Amino acid sequence: MPLKQNILIVDDEKSNIDIVLNLFSLTDTSNYNLFVALSGEKALKAVEKIKIDLILLDIIMPGIDGYEVCRQLKANEKTKNIPILFITSSTDEASIIKAYNMGAVDYVTKPFRAVELMARVKINLELQSTIGELEALYTNLQDSIAYAAQIQNAIIPQSSLFDKYFDEHFVIWEPKDTVGGDIYLFEELRNDDECLLMVIDCTGHGVAGAFVTMLVKAIEREIIGAIVATQNDVSPARILQYFNKIMKKLLKQEDANTYANSGFDGGVVYINKKEKILRFAGAQIPFIYVEDSKVKIIQGNRHSIGYKKSQDDYPFDEHTINLTSPIYGYLTTDGYIDQTGGENGFMFGKKNLLELIERHKDRSFQIQKELLINELKEYQGKHERKDDIAIVGFRVG
Structure with missing residues (x-):
């Protein structure tokens, strides 16, 4: 049985989180464990305790905003590869460009459609899984080549x-x-x-x-x-x-x-x-x-x-x-x-x-x-x- 993937939803408005949770409940949630954080600070603490596979992150929040959360996650060796999908009401081009430059893998504007959000979540999780498999294959290949080098040197x-x-x-x-x-x-x-x-x-x-x-x-x-x-x-x-x-x-x-x-x-x-x-x-x-x-x-x-x-x-x-x-x-x-x-x-x-x-x-x-x-x-x-x-x-x- 495949392991469930952990998704962290970060938004300072509980009503927004409830909307996202409701969207997940209307679709198949059997493959996901859902976690929530009502601030950027709590989000950073959550990723220290839980292995997160994808983050749905709001940009505009009091205290540490979404950009800063993203920056800190990308600067941390343990969390830099977690895919971050921004969910925000900011629709201007500058905000979108900044999000991608910070390391976001996707950007969804509010209000969003359930089908669109779930499709993007699924695609990015599958992509991350594929990347993980490729990295494992690459590591195994490099180990094999290193072993071959030892034999050749011998x-x-x-x-x-x-x-x-x-x-x-x-x-x-x-x-x-x-x-x-x-x-x-x-x-x-x-x-x-x-x-x-x-x-x-x-x-x-x-x-x-x-x-x-x-x-x-x-x-x-x-x-x-x-x-x-x-x-x-x-x-x-x-x-x-x-x-x-x-x-x-x-x-x-x-x-x-x-x-x-x-x-x-x-x-x-x-x-x-x-x-x-x-x-x-x-x-x-x-x-x-x-x-x-x-x-x-x-x-x-x-x-x-x-x-x-x-x-x-x-x-x-x-x-x-x-x-x-x-x-x-x-x-x-x-x-x-x-x-x-x-x-x-x-x-x-x-x-x-x-x-x-x-x-x-x-x-x-x-x-x-x-x-x-x-x-x-x-x-x-x-x-x-x-x-x-x-x-x-x-x-x-």
């Missing part, structure tokens, strides 16, 4: 793991929303000399993108397990090929009836410090590195992973760099490069990123991180953040 590698393999490193990971579709993964392999780094840009951002990152993480764990269990050579190109095949299968991308068209762009770096080699393969994502004081770039293949149009057996290119001398490496998703800003709202661009790395390549990675963040923030200005951002930089060799 799969992000710890900085201490990077310290074992790299002389220096930095990570910039900034989801556009609470959770995001960009992720970076870092794994130890069969010994202290081997590691695997991936930077992934999944479809979309927010919750949708975060779901895809969970799938990517699950497949990545399967791949790492297979690598650790064997002595086979580690190939970033074959890793991308496997991701492509499994993603298309799990997401049923070959099914014409499948609505979702999800996947990712990604860069995979394998490092073997004992053999002094670095291997890279990319799906749309490039590998930027500094070698012998020169900034270089290896473009990823122009082919994404797991989408409907992704070729099942696409042969990704694999590139090998000898680590006979130290290199500085950078993997980035397109969120940084594609961010709009400046006077004309143009994208920051890959060229600007390369120039930024060139200018600051001799600085520590911690300073490089701060400069990258500040440079984009200044460029973005008042423009909206477009996408998630993930950048990993490291020094090895």
Whole structure:
């Protein structure tokens, strides 16, 4: 059985209150509990004791008038959301505008018709109930997203793991929303000399993108397990090929009836410090590195992973760099490069990123991180953040 809703009627004239009570008695009052207050002061005390769902409030009263009652209710965190319907003999436009500006949801002039008053009461109570339901749903949704963020943060590698393999490193990971579709993964392999780094840009951002990152993480764990269990050579190109095949299968991308068209762009770096080699393969994502004081770039293949149009057996290119001398490496998703800003709202661009790395390549990675963040923030200005951002930089060799 639904709970009755509490209505407070406020008027200094008892005869006016009796009229309203009589109108309610002529209709269905089974859904309402009716309370009365003969002054603004008594109305404010009543709402402290009773949970009121709607207030029918007169404006012209001795002492605290209806406007002041409304102002105090709206200023109180506990009562600010109670809908207030003014019932008054004031019909001038200024009074009506003032009532709405004070926070009233409706305005009924005396004398009023029973049908009109009851209809407005019903509509505003239903609206308030709907708002309450939406707020509860929103709260539950936000709680779920916060929990998803905890899970996503739990799969992000710890900085201490990077310290074992790299002389220096930095990570910039900034989801556009609470959770995001960009992720970076870092794994130890069969010994202290081997590691695997991936930077992934999944479809979309927010919750949708975060779901895809969970799938990517699950497949990545399967791949790492297979690598650790064997002595086979580690190939970033074959890793991308496997991701492509499994993603298309799990997401049923070959099914014409499948609505979702999800996947990712990604860069995979394998490092073997004992053999002094670095291997890279990319799906749309490039590998930027500094070698012998020169900034270089290896473009990823122009082919994404797991989408409907992704070729099942696409042969990704694999590139090998000898680590006979130290290199500085950078993997980035397109969120940084594609961010709009400046006077004309143009994208920051890959060229600007390369120039930024060139200018600051001799600085520590911690300073490089701060400069990258500040440079984009200044460029973005008042423009909206477009996408998630993930950048990993490291020094090895």
